[in-house]
Amino acid sequence: MQVSVETTEGLERKLTIAVPGERVDMAVNTRLKEAAQTIRLNGFRQGKVPLRVVKNKFGKGVRQEVVGELMNQTYFEAIAQESLKPAGQPRIEPTIMDEGKDLEFVAIFEIYPEIVLPDFAGIKAERLVAEVSADDIDEMIETLRKQRQTWEPVERAAADGDMVNIDYVGKKEGEEFEGGNAVGQNLVLGSERMIPGFEDGVIGKSAGEHFTLQLKFPEEYQSDELAGAEVEFDLKLNTVSEQNLPQVDEEFFKSFGVEEGGDEAFREEVSKNMQREMKSASRNKLKTTLMDSLVSDIEVKIPAALMSNEIQQLKQQTVQQMGGGQRLDPNTMPDDLFLDQAKRRVTLGLILGEVIAQQSIKADADKVRAAVEEIAATYESPEEVVKWYYSNEEQLQGIESSVMEDQVFDFIIEQAEISDKQVSYQEAIKPESQGGDVEAEA
Numbered sequence: 461m462q463v464s465v466e467t468t469e470g471l472e473r474k475l476t477i478a479v480p481g482e483r484v485d486m487a488v489n490t491r492l493k494e495a496a497q498t499i500r501l502n503g504f505r506q507g508k509v510p511l512r513v514v515k516n517k518f519g520k521g522v523r524q525e526v527v528g529e530l531m532n533q534t535y536f537e538a539i540a541q542e543s544l545k546p547a548g549q550p551r552i553e554p555t556i557m558d559e560g561k562d563l564e565f566v567a568i569f570e571i572y573p574e575i576v577l578p579d580f581a582g583i584k585a586e587r588l589v590a591e592v593s594a595d596d597i598d599e600m601i602e603t604l605r606k607q608r609q610t611w612e613p614v615e616r617a618a619a620d621g622d623m624v625n626i627d628y629v630g631k632k633e634g635e636e637f638e639g640g641n642a643v644g645q646n647l648v649l650g651s652e653r654m655i656p657g658f659e660d661g662v663i664g665k666s667a668g669e670h671f672t673l674q675l676k677f678p679e680e681y682q683s684d685e686l687a688g689a690e691v692e693f694d695l696k697l698n699t700v701s702e703q704n705l706p707q708v709d710e711e712f713f714k715s716f717g718v719e720e721g722g723d724e725a726f727r728e729e730v731s732k733n734m735q736r737e738m739k740s741a742s743r744n745k746l747k748t749t750l751m752d753s754l755v756s757d758i759e760v761k762i763p764a765a766l767m768s769n770e771i772q773q774l775k776q777q778t779v780q781q782m783g784g785g786q787r788l789d790p791n792t793m794p795d796d797l798f799l800d801q802a803k804r805r806v807t808l809g810l811i812l813g814e815v816i817a818q819q820s821i822k823a824d825a826d827k828v829r830a831a832v833e834e835i836a837a838t839y840e841s842p843e844e845v846v847k848w849y850y851s852n853e854e855q856l857q858g859i860e861s862s863v864m865e866d867q868v869f870d871f872i873i874e875q876a877e878i879s880d881k882q883v884s885y886q887e888a889i890k891p892e893s894q895g896g897d898v899e900a901e902a
Contacts (some may be wrong), residue, residue, distance in 0.1 A: 461477065461479055461480070461537065461538070462478040462536055463475065463476070463477050463478075463538045463542060464476045465542050465544070468571075470761060471547070471570040471571050471572075471573060471763050472568065472569070472570050473568070473569060473570070473571055473752060473783070474566055474567075474568050475535070475538055475539070475542070475550075475566065475567040475568075475569075475825075476555075476565075477481055477531075477535065477543075477564070477565055477566070477567065478562050478563070478568050479530055479531075479534050479535050479562060479564070480562055481560060481561055481562045481563070484523075484527065484530060484562075484572040484838055485560075485564050487526045488519070488522060488526045490884065491522050491525070491526055492515055492518065492519065492522055495522065496510075498763045499518075501513065501517070506748055507852065522893065523559065527554075527557060527563060530563060530794055531554070531563070531565050535550060535552065535567050538567070544571055545571055545572040546569045546570070546572075547569070547570045547571060547572050547763035547765050547766050548763060548765025548766065548768075549765070550566050550568060550569035551567070551568045551569065551638035552566070552568075553566050553567075553568070563596055563763070569765075570763040570764060571763070571808070572763065573760055573761040573762070573810065574761075575758065575760055575810060575811060576758070577758065577811070577814055577815065577818065578757055578758060579875075580875035580876050581875050581876065581877065582871050583750065583753050583757075583872070583875075583876040583877065584876070584878075584879070585749045585750055585753065585876060585877075585878055585879075586746075586749070586876050586879055586880070586881045587879070587880050587881065588742045588745060588746075588880075588883050589742065589883070589888070590738055590880055590882070590883050590884060590885045590887070590888040591885070592731050592734045592735055592738065592885050593885065596734065596885040596886070597730055597731055597734065600730055601727075601730060602715070603709060604730075605706055605708070606705065606736075608706045608712070608715065609705050610704045610705060610706075611623050611702070611703065611704065611705055612634055612701055612702055612704045613699055613700070613701050614700055614701060614702045615667070616665070616666070616700065617663075617664050617700070618649060618664065618665055618697065618700045619649070619661055619663060619702075620649050620650045620663060621648070621650055621702075621703060622648070622649050622700055622701060622702050622703070623646055623647065623649075623699055623700075623701045623702075624646070624647050624649060624662055624698075624699065624700055624701070625644060625646050625647075625697075625698040625699040625701075626642070626645055626647060626695055626696065626697055626698060627642065627695065628640075628642055628645070628693050628694065628695045628696070629641050629693065629694045629695045630691055630692070630693050631691060631692050631694070632686070632689050632691045635856070636686070637691070639683075639870055640691070640693070643791055644698065645783065647659070647662075649662060649663055649851050654746060655675060655676075655678065655681075656675070656676075656678065657675045657676075658673060658675060658693065660825045661675070661693075661695075662695070662697065665697050666700065667697055667698060667699050667700050668697065668698075669697050670694070670696050670697075670753040671695055671697075671832065671897075672692055672693065672694050672695070673692065673693045673695065674690070674691075674692050675690075675691055675692070675693060676688070676689070676690050676691070677689050677691065677756055708723070708726075710722065712726075713725070713726040716729070738885060738888045738889055741888055742888055744892075745772060745892055746820060746873070746878070747869050748892055749871070750872055750876065754808065754811050754872075755807050755808055755811075758807075758811055760807045760811065762806050762807060762810070766800075766806045767802055767806055768808050769802065770805055771795050771799070772800045774798040774802055774805075775790035775791075775793050775798065775800060775804075776790055778790070778793065790845075790878065796811060812865060815868050815871065815872070816864065816868060819868075821864060821867050821868060821871065822864070823860040823863045823864045823867070824863060824867060827866070827867070828860055828863050829857075831859050831863055832846055832849045832850070832856075832859055833846060835849075835859075836849070
């Protein structure tokens with residue numbers, strides 16, 4: 461087998477492969493002899509069909525099948541011989557396929573880029589650290605109470621913090637506009653779910669009242685038709701309910717799994733969970749900082765095939781996040797929407813892959829087990845879940861990849877110059893990106 465490699469452009473390579481005709485003929489004859497033992501033809505007993513008859517009747521089809529298999533087989537032999545690492549599937553184009561001649565074809569593909577890793581000791585980053593104070597615990601307990609809140613109907617005017625049930629019709633220039641109507645909608649006053657002035661206009665009103673609010677949509681509202689528009693809402697206030705928070709007592713403690721020890725044990729459990737959350741948030745922010753540094757500092761040529769695959773994955777994830785049941789075709793989404801995110805993810809993946817290769821990092825079996833058990837602990841039968849993961853290679857590989865990523869960052873953190881920055885608990889757990897202001901509802 462003769463192989464030549466040509467660099468066409470960037471990461472693209474053109475591999476020309478010539479397979480001796482003798483190898484092709486031998487493979488074809490072998491296949492025909494195998495076929496002669498099993499085929500049935502009129503006038504011949506099974507296994508007694510002459511080879512020339514088999515060749516005349518099936519030779520062309522068998523040759524095409526064998527040539528296809530040989531191109532696939534010799535392609536992999538060639539990339540191994542030339543120490544090439546293809547990124548994506550090759551485009552194979554036969555050039556000589558005539559019987560009696562050497563088989564020749566070209567394979568065109570991109571290769572993985574060479575990545576020069578920096579000295580990680582030159583990377584500087586801050587790690588957020590915080591103490592969980594008594595006030596932080598008090599605030600968290602209030603949050604937990606609100607998660608278990610109930611609403612009690614009241615016979616009084618609506619106040620800030622109450623939940624009201626309303627019907628409303630929105631009109632612009634006397635005409636109802638799309639999305640401006642609702643019947644029996646619950647609304648917590650002060651939640652700022654509605655446009656400015658709407659919730660304030662309900663405060664002071666009582667159940668059974670009908671009233672009209674003259675309002676104006678924000679200038680930067682998501683609907684161009686309504687942005688900055690003056691409108692009116694005709695409302696009917698159906699019910700007013702006030703918030704009823706549970707008492708912080710033994711029953712409340714038990715609902716969170718604290719059976720003994722009272723208030724002190726409960727606060728201790730809350731504190732432990734908060735510290736765990738804080739450490740996780742701090743580590744994630746540090747990882748994000750390091751990822752930003754790696755992506756910006758390391759030059760990486762990205763194979764188009766990897767970008768295309770990543771964009772398709774992001775489209776599929778978007779469809780799933782939107783519910784999946786809407787029969788949305790991912791291919792209708794423009795690639796441009798995902799380019800930046802795909803580029804970052806592919807770049808980072810290539811960099812981390814290079815670190816793994818250079819440092820010979822393998823997923824720590826104990827850490828994989830711990831990760832699986834942590835997931836399993838949220839189910840009724842943890843042992844069965846653990847068994848399922850270890851019997852499902854694809855799912856287990858996902859856990860191993862996550863663990864290995866953590867090990868890569870542990871390695872980088874050990875090398876980098878990391879300084880601790882003392883902050884409040886709330887600042888430590890604050891999400892890295894708030895995702896922009898939530899649009900007001902009509």
